Structure formats: C-alpha cells, structure tokens
Amino acid sequence: MLIKWSKDLEIGVPFVDADHKVLINLLNQVDDCITEQEETTVLGSVLEALVSYTEYHFTREEKLMELAGYPSIDEHKNVHQKLFHKVRAIYHSFAADRESVQVDDVRSFLQSWLTSHILVEDVKYRSTCIDKSEAAKQAGMVPFINTNGTHVPFNEWGFLRVLLVDDNPNFGKLVSTILKAVGISNIEVTQTPSEGLALMSRRPADVVLCDWVMDEMSGTQFAAKMGEMEIPSKIVMLTGYSIDTLQTKVSSPNISAYLEKPINAHNLLDTITRTAFNG
Ligand SMILES: [Fe+2]
Ligand SMILES: [Fe+2]
The missing domain is CATH 1.20.120.50 (Hemerythrin-like)
Incomplete structure (x- = not known):
C-alpha cells in the first residue's frame, strides 16, 4: 500500500x-x-x-x-x-x-x-x-455526473444493486471504489461467473456489469444462462476489444449496453444510470 x-x-x-x-x-x-x-x-x-x-x-x-x-x-x-x-x-x-x-x-x-x-x-x-x-x-451536493438530465440523486443511487463479474481483481477494486464514492454501496464483485449466477438467483441485481472474455464462461454464455434462469437483471457487457466487435458478436435481449475498457468513470456511471433508471 x-x-x-x-x-x-x-x-x-x-x-x-x-x-x-x-x-x-x-x-x-x-x-x-x-x-x-x-x-x-x-x-x-x-x-x-x-x-x-x-x-x-x-x-x-x-x-x-x-x-x-x-x-x-x-x-x-x-x-x-x-x-x-x-x-x-x-x-x-x-x-x-x-x-x-x-x-x-x-x-x-x-x-x-x-x-x-x-x-x-x-x-x-x-x-x-x-x-x-x-x-x-x-x-x-455537487453531483459527480450530471449529463443530459440522467443525473440521479445520491439517495436513489443508494437503492441500486450492482453486480460485477470480472476475473481481474484489480478491475473489481476500481469499479467498487468508483461506485461507492458516489453512494452505490450495494455492490457485489465476483471473479467467477458461476458464483455470479448463484448470487443472482438468490437476489437479482438491478444492473450486472459483465466482462466478455473470462476463463470459466464467456460474457455471452453468462447472459444466455441469466436468460434461461429468468433473472430479470439488465446486463452491461464490458470488453477490452472495441464496442463494434462486441456488438456484432454479442447481442441478447437482456444486454442493455456495452462498455469499452479502459473505462471512463463518468461513462460507467452514466451507463449504469441509464440502464437502471431509463429502461
Ligand atoms: Fe485542496
Ligand atoms: Fe482536498
């Protein structure tokens, strides 16, 4: 440290x-x-x-x-x-x-x-x-993001539940820090998709941030399993590849948005907000 x-x-x-x-x-x-x-x-x-x-x-x-x-x-x-x-x-x-x-x-x-x-x-x-x-x-009370009217007050962010499935622990730490900094404290992070599915079947998150390329199963397979299990959470798919590549290869009704790594903190929060609150 x-x-x-x-x-x-x-x-x-x-x-x-x-x-x-x-x-x-x-x-x-x-x-x-x-x-x-x-x-x-x-x-x-x-x-x-x-x-x-x-x-x-x-x-x-x-x-x-x-x-x-x-x-x-x-x-x-x-x-x-x-x-x-x-x-x-x-x-x-x-x-x-x-x-x-x-x-x-x-x-x-x-x-x-x-x-x-x-x-x-x-x-x-x-x-x-x-x-x-x-x-x-x-x-x-100065907000961290306030773009195009999608800003949601801290007290509403406090009710949001977010799951991150990503096999890189450093990335998990970063996302937790950003989310907690703005008041999203209901965040679970797992490096294994199967554990993510188990967590979701007990209590679905509002938004699932999911890495596309993982050893145990891909983000595509993870999204398909969520569909099979009828888990209502919305998925934001993350990738180190370009969004265009990802979008052409992965589309599923429960994938609401795509994000490219390296991520941008404002963009991440904006995407989560749009996904959770604006359908
Ligand atoms: Fe200062
Ligand atoms: Fe300061």
Whole structure:
C-alpha cells in the first residue's frame, strides 16, 4: 500500500474527508497496477478515475471555500489547477505510451502530491470552513455526473444493486471504489461467473456489469444462462476489444449496453444510470 489513511489527514468536513479517502484508494490502486505489464487496461481505467475524481473533488472543495468565505481561496485554486494539470499529464502520457513514462517518478509524485496538499494546503481552510454546515451541505451536493438530465440523486443511487463479474481483481477494486464514492454501496464483485449466477438467483441485481472474455464462461454464455434462469437483471457487457466487435458478436435481449475498457468513470456511471433508471 502506497498511502495509508491516518487521523493527521482528517480535515473534519465529512464530504472532504470522504473524497480524500476515495482519492487515496485510487492512488493505491494505481500503485497495484503500475508495475504489472498485463494490467495496462486496468491502469488506464484507474488513472482516468483519478483524474475525474480529482477534478470533482477540487470543484466541491472550492465551492465549500467560496460559500464559507475563505479569504485565500484564489491561492488555493491556483494550487489545485497546477496539481490537476500534472495528474492529467500523467494520465495522457500513460495513455499515449506507457514506456515513455518513468514508473518511479510517477510513483513518488503520486505518493506525495495528495498527502502534501492535504497536510499543507487543505488544513489552512479548516478553521474557516469546519463549522459552516450549510456551506458543507451545499458543496457536498455537487453531483459527480450530471449529463443530459440522467443525473440521479445520491439517495436513489443508494437503492441500486450492482453486480460485477470480472476475473481481474484489480478491475473489481476500481469499479467498487468508483461506485461507492458516489453512494452505490450495494455492490457485489465476483471473479467467477458461476458464483455470479448463484448470487443472482438468490437476489437479482438491478444492473450486472459483465466482462466478455473470462476463463470459466464467456460474457455471452453468462447472459444466455441469466436468460434461461429468468433473472430479470439488465446486463452491461464490458470488453477490452472495441464496442463494434462486441456488438456484432454479442447481442441478447437482456444486454442493455456495452462498455469499452479502459473505462471512463463518468461513462460507467452514466451507463449504469441509464440502464437502471431509463429502461
Ligand atoms: Fe485542496
Ligand atoms: Fe482536498
């Protein structure tokens, strides 16, 4: 583990601490994948989630500072901007050519940027913001996704049940982190399709995220078995191949959507939301 959460990192505003924990989780997941060649696709997905969640966290934090009347907000915003550019540059370098990036440099940067920022910069606004509960409430309500009217409030996401069937444990960890970060806490993850079917026969999920290529049975076979067992859950099929390839090879009435890996956190949540709530 690269970074461990500790009391020193606590700011005392619940949504801020929750965001910082999500970011630390994502950083640790980058470290889990960064040295393994075969984890390139997962690493792409994790870095994308880190960029998206960093941007989201900075937006919420800046809103809190603004509403609470923190006098040094412009300085803090400047620091955010610089950090965000660096994290995004790392993501783009990896996406373009991971061989061109020094793994150790990325590791040491990621290890220090967030903790140093929390311990040096974020603590400065603590005394201004800690008792401003209305400001914290409003800033905490900034949604992670809000696209084309498909945004669903957190309290509805809280009722959603999601199952992920994917034989890559690092991918499972990433999807759990993203979903839990936005309030989808009813999530089960399994690496074996047969266990997924057993779980579904006991209590169907609203949405099943299923990898297409797995050793035990393919996503296509999994979808067919769900149909045979009359499990009403909707399926989102995931693949490291292109969606076009997947769509031409796999179509089934219970497959509602297709997603390409590396995934994009916004796209994942948007797809889950559309699938679950919009039919
Ligand atoms: Fe900050
Ligand atoms: Fe922060």
